[in-house]
Amino acid sequence: MPATIKDIKEETGLSLATISKYLNGGNVLPKNREKLDAAVNKLHYQVNEIARGLVTNSTRTVGVSVFDITDVFNGVILHEIGVQLSKLGYGMLIVDSANDHEREAKNIRFLVNKKVDGIISLPVAGSSEVLNPAFGADIPVVLLDRQYWDRSLDSVTINNREAAAGAVKYLIDNGHRKIAVICAKKEFTGRERYDGFMKAMDEAGLPVPVEYIEDGDHSMEHGYAAMNRLLKLEDRPTAVFSSNYGINMGVIMALNESQINCPEDISVMGFDKLMLSNVLKTQLTVIEQPMERFGQKGVEILMQRINEKKENKGSLGDEGHINIVLRTRMHIGGSVNKISH
Amino acid sequence: MPATIKDIKEETGLSLATISKYLNGGNVLPKNREKLDAAVNKLHYQVNEIARGLVTNSTRTVGVSVFDITDVFNGVILHEIGVQLSKLGYGMLIVDSANDHEREAKNIRFLVNKKVDGIISLPVAGSSEVLNPAFGADIPVVLLDRQYWDRSLDSVTINNREAAAGAVKYLIDNGHRKIAVICAKKEFTGRERYDGFMKAMDEAGLPVPVEYIEDGDHSMEHGYAAMNRLLKLEDRPTAVFSSNYGINMGVIMALNESQINCPEDISVMGFDKLMLSNVLKTQLTVIEQPMERFGQKGVEILMQRINEKKENKGSLGDEGHINIVLRTRMHIGGSVNKISH
């Protein structure tokens, strides 16, 4: 059984209070410090964070809930959050919702029960009710990448609508008139990006026939199936806009299996500069999100909230919410062709 | 401040013991159960797992240490571990080593301090010393994917040597004689796969000139740089074997930028059937690992150990180690050409 401070007490003859101070960086006489150092080494003493957490009512642990841990996008953000937290001496408790709203609800409850000091969430689509246990326990929450339709919370996002509109405008500027969209309106980002697409098309006075709108989910499977349908159309689009990375992968797969070439026969535009866009022969033209910034900013805001709570002695203030909107940029690859009329 | 069982006591007039039994699924009179249900609802009571953990000396939480959370391979395994654990009512505490041995050591200590019931580790290369805090605290550990050179532990792996040898044999059977290898001898899997490569070449009596051996690390960057060097050789190999997924991605990138085509001019063989091999025009021929099985088996063994420990009342037995070796298979794509002499 691991050593406790009682064992240290036996070993050194000092009192629990002194040992506790020593462990927490308080002032201790040099000769006592030596004794303690020796005892800790000898007994391989390690603080029991559970016991400490019980009395301090703080675990120095942040809960991070992700919608899909197999998603590279999530991985990169998790990595960055981990780096930031570890600088601050905080640990992170990661839970994976696997795109399942119920599992997410369960996970949030788990985090609350584990008494995390704060929660960073990359939410699954749905209602913000899943976060109620956290609010009930007065645990600060910061949303990354996505927001909720039904409630305003601290968050770090990009302007999905604007980014999508910009992407589409680029296609239009390159002479494209017949542009299809493969999207997922039920997703927060999917909806916003779809709206941005429509806005840009509207403003350019370009019609979007229903066959050019492929709504589904943010998955490779949907991208693949949708693209195959688009490729079979009598009046094929000259460009396709995918509302996320997964969809774009499916698009490429469908293209690879066909006799249709990118960008000669059809142009492709999508989101996120990850592995895929580097590895393809013709690099993809995409909207690039500053993924590390999501993690950095998220941790920053959360820490601010945690500190505010400490100062207010327990309860979270109620002065509105922080909303960081990160800048995106377009990465020009070779997947978009210029068309002259 | 969140409600405690004391509040429930006030509310219902029942004793702490009864409430505790109720919370832990014990037998309680129906009418008391009703009262308790009502009180829990009214007060939004949530168990404080920290307090519970302190007394039960068990947190129903498993620590999972991964070498790189941005790696898709890690993501898939984490996902599966999460699914399995959640079925068993366990949570997971994920820590990311970011391929840094020191960070890994810190992470393991963090997990031990957090009193996890067990640890599943996808280790960074290096010595098994990092796990000492876990052994000291008598916390069972299961290794996934990689092992240590210096100590035998419970693990789930594949036979890397055999799998690599099989892959190379396939190249040889297809008429290849000049085969290069891009590898990372310092990695556990890298070393084994390199050895398998050499064994197969030896047995076929084929020489491997030093320029055909590109040793570095398991990264896309290394694969890219190494492949570029190989492509510039006077006497270019007809096939290249990559010892992991990242390297293979780099290989493809280098190929894409060159005028050299796969498989017409050069054949490519590698590891792991992930996104990449699906998305390329010519699907890759690769060794496929049963990734979900890693997670499933890992959890299974860990649970067995945790239970043994409970039965032995605290201390882990010492009857050797379990070593599960999973079967691999070759996925035949279009990246390997048949050469006739």
Place this chain on the structure above:
DNA sequence: CTGTTAGCGCTTTCAC
């Protein structure tokens, strides 16, 4: 089936 009591390992007043 229910209540009383002790105590998990630690921090934190408050005297000294």
Place this chain on the structure above:
DNA sequence: GTGAAAGCGCTAACAG
């Protein structure tokens, strides 16, 4: 600067 004692929220004997 150090020590004694109380208590964080819960479970686990043991009696009743």
